[in-house]
Amino acid sequence: MTLQDFLMLDLPPLLAAMLAGGTCGLLGSFLLLRRESLIGDALSHAVLPGIVLGFAFTGARAGLPMLLGAMLAGLAAVALIAVVQKAARLDPGAAIGAVFTTFFAVGLVLLEVTGARSVDLDLDCVLFGQLETLVWTEGRDLAALLDPAALAALPRQLGLMAGVALVVAVAVAAFWRPIKLACFDPAFARAIGLPSRSIELALALLVAAAAVAAFEAVGSILVVALLVCPAAALRLMTDRYTVQVLGGAGLGALLGAVGYALAGPVPAALGVDLALNAAGVIGTLGGLVVAAAALLRPRRRPAAAAITA
């Protein structure tokens, strides 16, 4: 493998996988601590109709309209889950399950109806992502990394992913303490005047945005793996909030990098004729990491008696 091959073919998907894993891993801890991992699952699927409509309106795979459509669909899903839960007096799990599968199904139908599918938003890429198609045609040598014209030729999915990752990182840093309290004790947060409700809504929006950006990299199914697996593995390994949150982001990025490398470049470098679906490898690794953490249990969990006493 030459440097040129790496820059043109491997760098963009590697970065996309790492940014997707890091962003989802960061947000995943908050979902897990709020016992809302299913919301991440729901949002990552419920955004599909918004993505398709954003695509249909502009007729092109432009990042911002699709992101906007996805955020609106995510908001609508969160609101509808609350309404269904209240009106039908369903248990939260049932309300979430009913809403997100419906949204996802509507998205699939829209994909056919709007003709988006025939262009280049096909079902396979929705489900499994398309990491391998991210190429940097101008990445001929290291100098290209500093050349604005060459950088402008980077795949636009990568730009969207980087933008969302930056927004998520800044938001999490700036609202560090309100988010922590909204995860641990939202009622107390509201009692002392912190904007707990707005924080909860903003978290949902960030998850929707991360899901859209990551969806192009790893597909809508495996976004869930990135939202759940790093956070769950860290939960089994640490009792410290900072380690949980930042470690989740780090582990997510690592999963993205290692998963992508194992899917293609490593076997290729070893001369093995084996090309795997990168998203599949990343998801599988995520499951293995959680399983390993559960088996090793570095963190001694408190005795059940201590919790109930």
Place this chain on the structure above:
Amino acid sequence: MNPPAPLEVRHLTVAYGEKPAVWDVTWSAPPGLTAIVGPNGAGKSTLLKSALGLVPALSGEVRFFGRPLDTVRDRVGYLPQRASVDWDFPATALDVVCMARYPRMRWWGLVPRRDKEAARAALAQVGMADFADRQIGRLSGGQQQRVFLARALAQDADLVLMDEPFAAVDAATEAAIVAVLRELAAKGRHVVAVHHDLGTVPEYFSSVLLLNARVFAAGAVQDVFTNRSIAATYGARLAVLDEASVGAGAVGA
């Protein structure tokens, strides 16, 4: 003129779905230590949560020190029920107590030393200084309750609303809570606590509100905490049940 009551509610009505939990309650908490007493489901916790704006009221008005909550939030502390949070959360006892002081801090960065010291002092006050760095899931139930009490103390509020502070605690914790209540009263602070142990009301509190959706009696413990008013508060439910069973019998007959 007397200073305004620490907490005053007027015509407060709260309902969950179609079932009213608090019905047209008009009451003002006197200074000092006050217990809210009543049977299960009488709306005691709901009254506190509604006063703090945590559950919406259908109607009514709430005043703290004669003013709306938003303008005096730093004077009002809150001790939620212990069961309301996940104690497996990755946080130490000190982390949790520091949360009381979040409104005084920036939203990012390290907790200022001043606030950390205030949190440690609050932990010491409830006899938990040695457990500051322990993960909260590895504390006993009573110790967890004392961490919550320390958090309420670290708010340094003039009035603390406590939701079942004595629920399922050991003798050492109960003694620690009582000592804290007396210190607060001695400093001229006020406490309104939901309480379920009728036997200890006269010993721990100076005033009482007997609540069963409606107000049945309110005032100084020695004046209103009588067998008659207690029976009326707790019997209201029985009387309703009697009527219901008579009705059911009539249908069945």
